[in-house]
Every structure is written in C-alpha cells, then in structure tokens.
Amino acid sequence: MTETLWYTRCPVPTASGLAHSLGWLGESAAGNGLSFGVLQDAGPELAVRHFDHGLPGLVREGGNVPALAARAAGAPTRLIGLTWIDEAQAIVVGPDSTVSTAPELAGLRVGIPAWAQDQARSFPRAMALHGFANALRLGGLTLADVQVTEVAVEPNPQVRTESQQRGRSLTWGVEQLLDGTVDAIYVKGARAQEVAREHGLRIAVDLDATETRRLRVNNGTPRPITVHQELLDTRPEAVIGFLAQSLRAADWAAGDRDAAAAVLQRETLSGPEGVTAAYGADFHLGLHPSLSDERVELLGVQQQFLYTHGFLATDFDLESWIAREPLEQARALVASGRAAA
Structure with a gap:
C-alpha cells in the first residue's frame, strides 16, 4: 500500500505547481492519510522516476515526451488531465x-x-x-x-x-x-x-x-498529468484531491495575476519580464486541466510525431490510456466547496 504521494513537475507554469507552492498538495495528501514528497527534493534513486514513472505513488505533470515514452515502454500509468499554456x-x-x-x-x-x-x-x-x-x-x-x-x-x-x-x-x-x-x-x-x-x-x-x-504542438503543448495505476487503484481519493487542489489553484491564479506571477517566476526560474514574454499577459487565465476532445486530439498529434521519429518504443491506443473519472470527481469536489476543507 502506498504511504507517500510523490509529485514531480517541470519548471513551467502549472496549476499543480501553484497548488504545491501554496501548500495545498501537501495538505490534501495529509488529509487522505499520506505523507507528501517532491521528486525534485529526493535523492537520485527516486529522481529518475520523473522520466520512467516507475514509482507507485507518483503523480507527474510535465512534458509529454517522457510521459508518452514511459507509457509506450510499458509503464503502468494513466492520463488524468491535460493543460495547455502557450509558452513562447x-x-x-x-x-x-x-x-x-x-x-x-x-x-x-x-x-x-x-x-x-x-x-x-x-x-x-x-x-x-x-x-x-x-x-x-x-x-x-x-x-x-x-x-x-x-x-x-x-x-x-x-x-x-x-x-x-x-x-x-x-x-x-x-x-x-x-x-x-x-x-x-x-x-x-x-x-x-x-x-x-x-x-x-x-x-x-x-x-x-x-x-x-x-x-x-510540442513537448509542453499539451502537457499531461499522469498517475501510476497503483495509486489510482488503491488511493483514488488522493488522486482526486490532487486534481481538486490543482483546480483550486487555477481558480486562485485567475483572480490574482500578480500573486500567480510571483510564484511562476520561481517555478520557471526566470524574472517577471521572462514570464510575460514567454506566456503572455493572460497566462493566469488558462491553467485549468481538462480532458477536452481538442486537447486529447492534439496530444495524439504529438504521439504520432514521436512514434514516427523513433521516440516511442511502440504505438498505443491513446483513448485507453485516459482515466476521466478522477477529474470529473475533482470538479464536483471543488464545486461543492469541500476541496478547501
């Protein structure tokens, strides 16, 4: 049984990154009886899982190349959300x-x-x-x-x-x-x-x-949120809580651009001008994860490009990779106001 919810992301604007910076991901994990860890702060024996997603308690929001490559290589992961930020x-x-x-x-x-x-x-x-x-x-x-x-x-x-x-x-x-x-x-x-x-x-x-x-379409557009199948099977409430806090953070960012920008400067390792130049003045309005038909289709465009150019060990059915229920339940949790409890 998984005892730790592990999180990993890339230095780019994400709702989950905001939720982590605000302390909400850790609070949600604790509320579900799990400790919380960040791969970026772990040793190299765990950090490698950012690429192969071989850690049972891991949720990853990052570039789609490693996520698709890991799935094609047989990693037992599920796709639970997609974000799209028009980074320059x-x-x-x-x-x-x-x-x-x-x-x-x-x-x-x-x-x-x-x-x-x-x-x-x-x-x-x-x-x-x-x-x-x-x-x-x-x-x-x-x-x-x-x-x-x-x-x-x-x-x-x-x-x-x-x-x-x-x-x-x-x-x-x-x-x-x-x-x-x-x-x-x-x-x-x-x-x-x-x-x-x-x-x-x-x-x-x-x-x-x-x-x-x-x-x-490229590595970060769209950007997948993936979860290890074991975590989804054994602690679905933790996965739903993770997504709910990400949705809350996206709502928070939409209402306070300056505060969101301050966090994103740390996340993207750049200054205020770099954030605006790379992501636009309205970056704070589009952080919500979804599994819309358009985003799934665009991920399919990336999948076929990667397969054609040798970045995927095998082709696979994209739709069968998707688990839609956690995001649907997370939206219901946020709408009910219980996500902030």
Missing part, C-alpha cells in the same frame, strides 16, 4: 543573420540536440525536431529541406532542486549558433527568451504567431 516557441538565428521568414530556413544548418541515453530523456531532441518541423511547414517545407546538425546534450538529465536549476540554461545550441556551427536553433519558454535576449539572438519564426494550434 521560436526558431532563432544569430545576431547577424538576415533570415526572418519560414521559407528562408531552406538549406540552413539547424541545431538539433543529440540523442540522450534513452527515448524519454531525449526530449530536447524531440522538441527541436517538432519545433523545426512546424516552422518549416509554415514555409511549405519539410525537415528534408534543411541540414540537421547535432549539438551536444546532457545524455542523462536529472530533475534538480530549484537551487540546482538556477542559472542552468534550458536552451540547447546557443553556443553553436554563436560560433557559426549552426544557423538556427529552436527555443521555448521563459528562460529561453531571456537567454536569447542576453546573446542578441533574433527570432526568425515565431511559432506562437500562428493561430493553428496543431503547429504549436
């Missing part, structure tokens, strides 16, 4: 480059992170490939129209505490772009925006300028 995604070029449109990417050397030690940890490569594929599609091009140039990447990335993450660039290929090894790289998120500005990099293609959501 762009193809950037060096300070002296004249490239400023998608068609002009043709023939360029594009920096793509190398494979890591396994498929789940190769999320930097997956992000860059899909980011470039989407940008090229805007110009009527494909990946066959550019020169893929691999750049070094950490082969065994680990989840880190906030202090360990601080100052660590989440952008790959900046050095190679500046020294002329590559002509363009993919960047996303608040810290990447700051890194780009620090080095005078120019945006060649702004992927968030397109109104077509399919062209913004």
Whole structure:
C-alpha cells in the first residue's frame, strides 16, 4: 500500500505547481492519510522516476515526451488531465543573420540536440525536431529541406532542486549558433527568451504567431498529468484531491495575476519580464486541466510525431490510456466547496 504521494513537475507554469507552492498538495495528501514528497527534493534513486514513472505513488505533470515514452515502454500509468499554456516557441538565428521568414530556413544548418541515453530523456531532441518541423511547414517545407546538425546534450538529465536549476540554461545550441556551427536553433519558454535576449539572438519564426494550434504542438503543448495505476487503484481519493487542489489553484491564479506571477517566476526560474514574454499577459487565465476532445486530439498529434521519429518504443491506443473519472470527481469536489476543507 502506498504511504507517500510523490509529485514531480517541470519548471513551467502549472496549476499543480501553484497548488504545491501554496501548500495545498501537501495538505490534501495529509488529509487522505499520506505523507507528501517532491521528486525534485529526493535523492537520485527516486529522481529518475520523473522520466520512467516507475514509482507507485507518483503523480507527474510535465512534458509529454517522457510521459508518452514511459507509457509506450510499458509503464503502468494513466492520463488524468491535460493543460495547455502557450509558452513562447521560436526558431532563432544569430545576431547577424538576415533570415526572418519560414521559407528562408531552406538549406540552413539547424541545431538539433543529440540523442540522450534513452527515448524519454531525449526530449530536447524531440522538441527541436517538432519545433523545426512546424516552422518549416509554415514555409511549405519539410525537415528534408534543411541540414540537421547535432549539438551536444546532457545524455542523462536529472530533475534538480530549484537551487540546482538556477542559472542552468534550458536552451540547447546557443553556443553553436554563436560560433557559426549552426544557423538556427529552436527555443521555448521563459528562460529561453531571456537567454536569447542576453546573446542578441533574433527570432526568425515565431511559432506562437500562428493561430493553428496543431503547429504549436510540442513537448509542453499539451502537457499531461499522469498517475501510476497503483495509486489510482488503491488511493483514488488522493488522486482526486490532487486534481481538486490543482483546480483550486487555477481558480486562485485567475483572480490574482500578480500573486500567480510571483510564484511562476520561481517555478520557471526566470524574472517577471521572462514570464510575460514567454506566456503572455493572460497566462493566469488558462491553467485549468481538462480532458477536452481538442486537447486529447492534439496530444495524439504529438504521439504520432514521436512514434514516427523513433521516440516511442511502440504505438498505443491513446483513448485507453485516459482515466476521466478522477477529474470529473475533482470538479464536483471543488464545486461543492469541500476541496478547501
């Protein structure tokens, strides 16, 4: 029987991250007779579970590449929610480059992170490939129209505490772009925006300028909330409580942008300008998890891209992965006012 509710997330805006920062996740776990732990604060023997989801008491809200790769590799997980935050995604070029449109990417050397030690940890490569594929599609091009140039990447990335993450660039290929090894790289998120500005990099293609959501699908869009099957089977009330506190936090954020922004600056490891530049002025209004048909369909787009490009060990039925009841019950709990008890 699981005695600890474990939580892990990435340094991005999430309702669960807000709920954790507010102390609500720990309170909910305690109310259900469980202790509460965060993988980012655990030792390396547990931190690795951020990628393979092999910890029975784990709830994970993070990038979809590791989540989908773990499921494809046989991890007994269920999908219990999806969030969508339009974090800035762009193809950037060096300070002296004249490239400023998608068609002009043709023939360029594009920096793509190398494979890591396994498929789940190769999320930097997956992000860059899909980011470039989407940008090229805007110009009527494909990946066959550019020169893929691999750049070094950490082969065994680990989840880190906030202090360990601080100052660590989440952008790959900046050095190679500046020294002329590559002509363009993919960047996303608040810290990447700051890194780009620090080095005078120019945006060649702004992927968030397109109104077509399919062209913004990537590791963080949509972002899945997954749970180990054992926790869902043995302590469903803890899973429902986790989701209820996330919904409460999303409501709280919608009503207090400044307070939410202060928390998200810590979560995203960036300053106030980085948060606004990366996630927009209204980021606080769209943090609620759902399992809408649109979000599930867009996750399916990502799943097929990853499978096609070798990031998934096997294909699998997406709908059978979804457990809809916990989120439905969490919504009812919040509506009744009992979630705050």
